[in-house]
Amino acid sequence: MYEKIKEQFASDNYSQICPEVLDKIVSLNGDNAQAYGDDYYTKYAADKLRELFECDCEVFFVFNGTAANSLSLASLCNSYHSIICTEVAHIETDECGAPEFFSNGSKLLLAKGKNGKLRPCDIEELANKRSDIHYPKPKVVSLTQATELGTVYTIEELKAIKKVAVKNNLHIHMDGARFSNALVSLNVSPAELTWKVGIDVLCFSGTKNGLALGEVVIFFNKKLCKDFDYRCKQAGQLASKMKFISVQWIALLENNLWKKNASHANRMAKYFEQEVKQMKNIKIKCKVQANSVFIQTDEQLLDELKSKNWIFYSFIGAGGARFVFSWNSSKERIDELLKDIKRIFT
Ligand SMILES: *Cc1c(COP(=O)(O)O)cnc(C)c1O
Numbered sequence: 408m409y410e411k412i413k414e415q416f417a418s419d420n421y422s423q424i425c426p427e428v429l430d431k432i433v434s435l436n437g438d439n440a441q442a443y444g445d446d447y448y449t450k451y452a453a454d455k456l457r458e459l460f461e462c463d464c465e466v467f468f469v470f471n472g473t474a475a476n477s478l479s480l481a482s483l484c485n486s487y488h489s490i491i492c493t494e495v496a497h498i499e500t501d502e503c504g505a506p507e508f509f510s511n512g513s514k515l516l517l518a519k520g521k522n523g524k525l526r527p528c529d530i531e532e533l534a535n536k537r538s539d540i541h542y543p544k545p546k547v548v549s550l551t552q553a554t555e556l557g558t559v560y561t562i563e564e565l566k567a568i569k570k571v572a573v574k575n576n577l578h579i580h581m582d583g584a585r586f587s588n589a590l591v592s593l594n595v596s597p598a599e600l601t602w603k604v605g606i607d608v609l610c611f612s613g614t615k616n617g618l619a620l621g622e623v624v625i626f627f628n629k630k631l632c633k634d635f636d637y638r639c640k641q642a643g644q645l646a647s648k649m650k651f652i653s654v655q656w657i658a659l660l661e662n663n664l665w666k667k668n669a670s671h672a673n674r675m676a677k678y679f680e681q682e683v684k685q686m687k688n689i690k691i692k693c694k695v696q697a698n699s700v701f702i703q704t705d706e707q708l709l710d711e712l713k714s715k716n717w718i719f720y721s722f723i724g725a726g727g728a729r730f731v732f733s734w735n736s737s738k739e740r741i742d743e744l745l746k747d748i749k750r751i752f753t
Pocket of ligand 1: 471472474476498551554555583584615
């Protein structure tokens with residue numbers, strides 16, 4: 408017999424579909440709207456996104472984040488170009504080479520960065536490391552907002568990055584798997600955090616904010632999305648039932664549901680951090696600025712926690728563990744986790 412899995416904090420993609428989103432999917436079942444995105448819902452969702460970002464951007468719906476990142480990067484590069492990112496970037500560590508594959512060979516240039524963030528000096532260094540014909544030409548800076556380590560780029564940091572990017576002729580791509588969490592954390596508008604600081608393209612995740620699936624690729628710099636619809640189709644990312652992706656986005660955009668979901672996730676991360684940081688065997692690895700908490704502790708203790716049926720990632724090196732909170736993370740379940748942690752760790 409299959410036993411259902413209790414709520415976990417391994418990632419925000421472990422979470423369920425948000426009820427408002429599910430209701431939209433169900434209500435769409437009464438409408439035989441057109442296929443391949445030629446429907447009312449897809450157009451309306453794209454318009455709602457343009458409204459949210461306060462600009463006339465180009466919007467494309469795809470299935471997942473790997474596709475959103477790699478197809479948008481491919482659109483910004485030629486095969487002989489390169490992409491500057493941190494060594495912990497999802498495009499480097501978790502996409503099975505898809506950015507290189509879809510761009511026909513654009514190389515990722517890795518910076519150590521700091522707290523998951525690229526600094527202007529990293530970009531300057533990698534962009535100017537070589538200028539000869541034998542080295543792939545730097546073309547794009549890829550930032551993750553919020554970062555893979557749960558930190559957030561401030562507006563000031565983004566402005567400084569834009570300055571170096573302009574100087575070195577680089578486009579800026581933003582992996583927004585947790586963009587909503589970053590927005591809420593900084594309390595700024597989507598426009599302020601993107602095109603107003605010179606972001607060219609954003610991959611905006613719905614999956615990690617309460618959808619069943621579905622991400623959007625938003626081109627603020629419309630010159631960079633030439634034939635992007637063909638690129639999506641060729642890559643197997645043109646959903647014939649796109650309406651079921653876009654209708655979910657309508658739910659997320661109505662009544663600022665995205666904001667409510669992200670705020671809850673961030674709040675729960677803070678709560679967990681406050682509790683955990685009082686324990687003497689545990690160190691918080693990075694500032695908690697979004698919805699993930701990274702801890703450093705004894706590896707044996709983490710194994711013990713795993714044996715209590717807690718699922719979490721410990722890819723961060725020996726004794727490191729990550730806990731991620733979602734739109735629906737319950738305080739009761741976090742308290743259960745804290746209770747087990749306290750029992751094992753003190
Ligand atoms: C989750 C995530 C993605 C998207 O991953 P998919 O599994 O391809 O949907 C992209 N970037 C970051 C930083 C992520 O955490």
